[in-house]
Amino acid sequence: MKRRTFLTGAFAGTAALALGVNLYSPTLTTTPDDVHHRVLFSVFIPIFLDGSLPEVPSHREIAINRTLDAITQSINHLPQAQQDELMELLDLLEGRLGLLLLSGSMTPLLGREPQQLIDMLEFWRFNFLDMLKVAYTGLRELIMASYYACPEHWGNLRYAKPTFLVSP
Numbered sequence: 001m002k003r004r005t006f007l008t009g010a011f012a013g014t015a016a017l018a019l020g021v022n023l024y025s026p027t028l029t030t031t032p033d034d035v036h037h038r039v040l041f042s043v044f045i046p047i048f049l050d051g052s053l054p055e056v057p058s059h060r061e062i063a064i065n066r067t068l069d070a071i072t073q074s075i076n077h078l079p080q081a082q083q084d085e086l087m088e089l090l091d092l093l094e095g096r097l098g099l100l101l102l103s104g105s106m107t108p109l110l111g112r113e114p115q116q117l118i119d120m121l122e123f124w125r126f127n128f129l130d131m132l133k134v135a136y137t138g139l140r141e142l143i144m145a146s147y148y149a150c151p152e153h154w155g156n157l158r159y160a161k162p163t164f165l166v167s168p
Contacts, residue, residue, distance in 0.1 A: 037090040038068050041143070043109045047117050048143045052153070063153070070146035086142070089135050102132070 045064050046053060054060045075083060092098030096106045103120045105112075112120075124136035147153055151161065 037094065038072075040090055040093055040109065041068055041071055043117065044121075044139060045143055045147075047114060047121065048140055049147055052147065063147075066150055066152070067143070067147045070149050071142060074142060074146045074149070086138065089138070102135075 042064060045067055049067075053063050075086065078086070092102055093109060096108075099108070100106045103123075107116075109117065121136055121139075124132040127133060154161070
């Protein structure tokens with residue numbers, strides 16, 4: 001067997017396997033919480049909010065869950081065209097082939113180390129393709145805005161809700 005034949009066969013087999021894994025989707029029951037990709041956002045929240053989340057694990061989990069709820073509310077308020085674009089991005093990130101195209105690796109985001117996620121996001125941030133820059137900015141802005149939309153997180157910003165004097 002020639003080396004070229006072997007490499008071509010290996011590449012074709014790998015591509016077919018990747019396509020088959022991406023197209024295979026077992027029937028899963030989805031709940032309303034799954035609609036907005038909570039698990040995927042729970043991977044990105046600690047990366048984007050590094051230093052802002054509480055250090056105590058129970059408080060950290062509460063803050064992440066509260067942010068996930070705020071993300072769901074924020075997505076519901078986006079224009080339909082932006083919601084569709086965001087869902088396309090999230091669907092690509094959850095599929096193996098899309099993940100390969102966007103990050104160069106088929107390893108699911110849940111199985112990656114935090115530094116690998118940071119490297120992927122930094123690659124997007126400084127990429128020459130505007131699509132990846134927009135994806136980075138969109139995810140970052142959605143997560144940051146949703147986190148700081150919760151009044152319990154305003155203390156980190158030293159922000160106090162304004163009070164108005166009511167005259168009698």
